[in-house]
Amino acid sequence: MKLFTFTAISPAIALQKAQKACGRDALVVSTKQIPKKSLSQDALYELVVAVEDNVMLKIEPKKPKIKPIFDEDIMNNISQTAKQLSRLEQLSDPLEAITPRSAFDEVKQEIKNDEFKQIKEEIGTLSDKIKILQNMLWEDNEEAKALNIPPEFAEIYRLAKKSGIDETHLNEIMDATLKHMPTYMRNSTETIKRYFHVLLKKMIPTRIEKAIPRGEKKIMMFVGPTGVGKTTTLAKLAAKYSFLEYKNKVGIITLDTYRIGALEQLFQYAKMLKLPIEDVTDSIDFERALNALNHCDLILIDTAGSSPQDREKIIKIANFIKQTDRQIDVNLVLSASAKLEDLNDAYKSFSFLNIDTLVITKLDETRSFGNIFSLIIDSKKPTSYFSTGQEVPDDIKMATGDFLVDCLFEGFTKKAYS
């Protein structure tokens, strides 16, 4: 005989449990009430039954008690959400059912972001594979071997070369980079590209232009080859200084009085901007015009365009400058669409006038900016403004190294610049 004990809140329930486990033949040996351990607890009854040795117990294994990690409220919330989700799944486009609209847009955006991330990763893998292929070709490249350029620099070298940077400059920059760039930075073409960006940016001197402080005076003269945009640049700056960005008193002088239409062009701008203008025919008349505009904080002087080979015309401008004791800031205006050779020629011819700063125009008209980069490096002159279109007064910005390097590697985009 074997004895088994069962407990329950009543003797009847304890017996039911015993019979379920041991069968109806189980013999009740004893029943007793177990004393309560506390007042709030129910009383329990203990029942002892006896069964034959061969009777197998049919007691259901006790389920282990699992302590819930969330409290009941949270569990209810989860089951609510699960129900809602399963309802959503049955709809043709479950996202349509999500309200408010902003939530719907957020989910859509998240999905878009995920897809975008995935596509981006795939493109990244592909472009890395392409780079490996390019690098394999690069290793067979005689030029690369001759210059000792490692494959991880292949992309940046190609981009810089395509931009039209003077080859001597490019090779010097490559040499310096290979010597100084830390090895740990060479693993990714992106890091190399960023390194180059910072390096080139640091090589470009720029001049910060500000409003003319109260009590100070500035005279800016625009010189350069024909048709580069001297008059247009002057008009843009006249607007910027007189009302667009600063509130300086601005006056205009033009020395370009012989060419048909030139006078009318500038007088028209002056009229539109409501600014005083003086035309000067000879160097003696120059001081009179400067005196007439004495009340101005800023005097902008336009000159006739001259071919770099036309030495006489440039000497004539020099004579105007010599005529006065006043400090004249000479701005050499050059077009980004000119070849490096022509830019160098122009710079050499006009440097006779003691150039203070470079103004680069027509950045919107070219795809290769290496020529401008090389000119700035060679001349060592700071650049003050970039002109980016024909629109007066909008298409002019203060020059920055960042912008020129972006143009160098990615081309000109007006949107990025505005």
Ligand SMILES: Nc1nc2c(ncn2[C@@H]2O[C@H](COP(=O)(O)OP(=O)(O)OP(=O)(O)O)[C@@H](O)[C@H]2O)c(=O)[nH]1
């Ligand atoms: N695309 C583009 N065109 C420009 C820019 N700046 C000037 N231009 C245009 O170039 C042409 C010549 O501009 P001007 O300002 O008359 O040039 P300039 O240097 O004064 O010419 P000259 O006085 O004849 O030597 C005009 O059609 C301008 O609209 C620019 O940044 N981008």
Ligand SMILES: [Mg+2]
């Ligand atoms: Mg002009």
